[in-house]
Amino acid sequence: MTAEDAQAVQLAREGYDGAWPVPDSEPAAHTDKLPAKVKVVEWYFSAVQCTYNGSEGEWISKDPPVLEGLWRRFVAFVQALGLTLKAIGISATVEQSLDTDTHVHFHSYMHFSQPFHRKGTEALQPFAFEGTRPHVKPNKASGKDFAGAIRNGHWYVVAPKIGSLKQWSNFEPWKAYAVEGWWLDNMLKAGKVTRGTYLELAAKVNIGFQKRLMDVRASERYEKELAVHAAIAAEEAKLQAQLFPMSDFAEVDLFVSYFDGEARFRRPMLAIVGGTNLGKSLLAAAIMRRIGDMIGVTDFLEVTVEDSDALDLVDFDRRLHAGVILDGVGDALLLKRNRETLQGRPQASKGAKSATNVYAYSYSFLQRAVIATFDLSAANLDALLSDHWLRNQKNVITLNLSGPAYNIPTRPTHADFTAKTLPSLSSASSTPARPPVAKQ
Numbered sequence: 001m002t003a004e005d006a007q008a009v010q011l012a013r014e015g016y017d018g019a020w021p022v023p024d025s026e027p028a029a030h031t032d033k034l035p036a037k038v039k040v041v042e043w044y045f046s047a048v049q050c051t052y053n054g055s056e057g058e059w060i061s062k063d064p065p066v067l068e069g070l071w072r073r074f075v076a077f078v079q080a081l082g083l084t085l086k087a088i089g090i091s092a093t094v095e096q097s098l099d100t101d102t103h104v105h106f107h108s109y110m111h112f113s114q115p116f117h118r119k120g121t122e123a124l125q126p127f128a129f130e131g132t133r134p135h136v137k138p139n140k141a142s143g144k145d146f147a148g149a150i151r152n153g154h155w156y157v158v159a160p161k162i163g164s165l166k167q168w169s170n171f172e173p174w175k176a177y178a179v180e181g182w183w184l185d186n187m188l189k190a191g192k193v194t195r196g197t198y199l200e201l202a203a204k205v206n207i208g209f210q211k212r213l214m215d216v217r218a219s220e221r222y223e224k225e226l227a228v229h230a231a232i233a234a235e236e237a238k239l240q241a242q243l244f245p246m247s248d249f250a251e252v253d254l255f256v257s258y259f260d261g262e263a264r265f266r267r268p269m270l271a272i273v274g275g276t277n278l279g280k281s282l283l284a285a286a287i288m289r290r291i292g293d294m295i296g297v298t299d300f301l302e303v304t305v306e307d308s309d310a311l312d313l314v315d316f317d318r319r320l321h322a323g324v325i326l327d328g329v330g331d332a333l334l335l336k337r338n339r340e341t342l343q344g345r346p347q348a349s350k351g352a353k354s355a356t357n358v359y360a361y362s363y364s365f366l367q368r369a370v371i372a373t374f375d376l377s378a379a380n381l382d383a384l385l386s387d388h389w390l391r392n393q394k395n396v397i398t399l400n401l402s403g404p405a406y407n408i409p410t411r412p413t414h415a416d417f418t419a420k421t422l423p424s425l426s427s428a429s430s431t432p433a434r435p436p437v438a439k440q
Contacts, residue, residue, distance in 0.1 A: 020131055033230070044140035047111035048148050049157070052134045053103075060102045067104060068167070074170050077129050078108045084126065086372045089171030091154045096163040104165070109157045111139070111150045111171075129230040151177040159183075159201075162194045163423030174204065181205045181212070195220070229312045246279075246286045259291050259369065266343040267395055269335055269370045271384060274401030280373040283405035284325045291369045292322035300369075305329045311338060315361050331379040335336035335372060335391055335396060342370045343395070 053062075058070045067153065071094050082090040087110040097103040098389040106129070118124075127134050141149035154177070173179050188198045195216050202212045225349050255270040270287070272280045281302075288300040301321045303312060307330040316324055329335075335342065344365040374381060384398045391398075 020369055022348055040119050041123065042117075043122065043123045043138070044115055044117045045140075046115045047109070047139035047153060048116070048127075048151055049137045049139075050067070050108045051133035051137070052106040052108075052129055052132050052361075054132050055103070060106060062102060072095075074106050074108075074129060076243075081126060082110055085110065085324055086353055087111065088113050088178065089150070089154060089169070091157040091169035091171055092163045093157050095161065096165055098163050103189045107157045108134075108152045109300060110151075119182070120136055134267065148180075149438075152180075152183055155179060159187060159193065161187065181208045184192060184212075191243070200238075208355060235334075243282065244408055246406050247404075249399055251397050252283075252287055254393070255369075255397045256287065256291060256294070259294050259296075259367070264344075266345050266394075267365075267367075267369075268397050269342055269372060270337065270404075271332070271372050271396050271398045272395070272401065273374045273376070273378075273381060273384065273398060274405070275376050278401045278403065278406035280375075280401065281327055283401075284327070284371045284373055286373060288322050288325060288369060295322060295367060297322040300325060302327055305372075307332065309334070309337075313363055314361050317366065318366075318368060321368065323365065323371065326370070326372040329372045329374055329378060332374060332383050332390065333380045333387075336383075339389070339395065341365065344368060344370070 013353070017257060018258070048318070049163055054398050058066050061070075074094070074128075075092055075309075078090055078092050081426065089109075089111050091109045092129060093107050097105055122144050124136055127136065139153060150287075154169065154171050155173055158169045158173065160167075171177075181200070182200050184205065185196055186195070187193045188195070193201075199216055202209050251270070254363060255268065258264065258267045258298070270284075272284060274280050275380050285300070285302075289298070292298045292300065297320065298319075299320045300323050302325040305326050306328050309331075311326070313324065321370075326334075341363075344367065346364075347363050348362045384396065390396050
């Protein structure tokens with residue numbers, strides 16, 4: 001076909017197409033989607049835990065007979081359900097909800113001889129108790145872990161947890177299965193059992209009991225210490241507003257000057273001597289805070305000594321403490337007997353020394369302050385002035401308080417108030433006074 005023929009054919013095609021009417025617009029595309037396929041829920045398990053929560057009626061009753069009746073009906077329900085589903089073991093409990101004292105909930109655990117296998121939205125209808133549908137948690141363990149998971153599941157339900165009121169089981173612990181120690185550990189860590197219950201159960205497990213007992217005792221000792229420190233801090237915060245500013249003493253300034261950052265072979269101790277209720281301990285604490293600001297350590301240790309000959313410094317930590325206050329020392333010679341350790345020489349000292357030194361600890365007062373307070377009833381106070389070592393200010397700086405260590409603000413007297421409110425004689429009226437009237 002020549003070029004002329006091809007052009008003629010094209011013109012003829014265009015004429016043919018133009019003879020047909022053109023629609024106003026293209027038809028809309030089909031947008032209707034096919035209905036999504038509904039996913040059918042399928043349940044397949046050989047063991048299951050169910051949790052039942054109710055928010056009205058008997059579930060929120062405080063009447064013991066009412067709760068007892070609810071509990072009995074629940075036990076009868078799980079027994080009948082277990083019979084229907086061919087359950088090998090059934091456990092049930094009723095617990096007080098920890099968030100409120102007017103609400104209870106139930107737990108049940110079952111494992112079956114034949115797997116539970118049903119489909120559909122009503123598959124779990126058999127587990128509904130008097131209209132209350134449970135939260136269902138199937139056991140997903142398999143293989144060699146399956147038997148252990150079943151035992152752990154039964155144990156979690158019947159264990160005497162915090163809030164547990166009643167338990168029932170035909171698959172009892174220590175009879176149908178052994179209780180593992182790590183089950184108890186997990187429950188304690190989760191706050192499900194008290195320490196007393198934990199130890200009682202751990203004693204029945206036997207294995208590992210000594211370690212668990214030591215761990216609990218250590219935790220209790222530590223928490224008791226925290227409670228003491230918290231109570232002290234709270235009380236000190238309340239008393240802070242009632243503290244008076246401390247007076248200035250040349251002996252204190254001399255003592256503080258030894259903590260200027262210069263290296264020294266030793267530093268003197270400060271002995272504060274005075275009668276009762278003069279603020280000796282308050283002054284010592286104020287000095288410690290002042291030194292702490294200089295050396296960058298804000299805390300200090302305070303040890304009540306009294307008549308003890310041994311210094312208990314096991315809690316001293318130079319990373320935290322600017323020094324130690326030996327409060328209420330009963331004998332001035334204690335400073336001399338312990339001079340090698342209290343003067344802050346660049347050496348380590350041992351505390352709680354014994355034949356074996358099993359419980360010995362190391363400490364050093366290098367660049368740390370030592371302040372001792374003495375009541376007037378302390379023994380050998382005269383040695384602070386007569387003993388050749390104690391009276392030397394390079395060893396002990398002694399501050400004798402004859403009055404309060406703090407400045408007491410002066411309160412205005414009645415005379416001050418009168419002078420401010422009544423006019424003085426010079427400002428009175430200049431009118432001459434009337435002469436006295438002579439007696440008749």
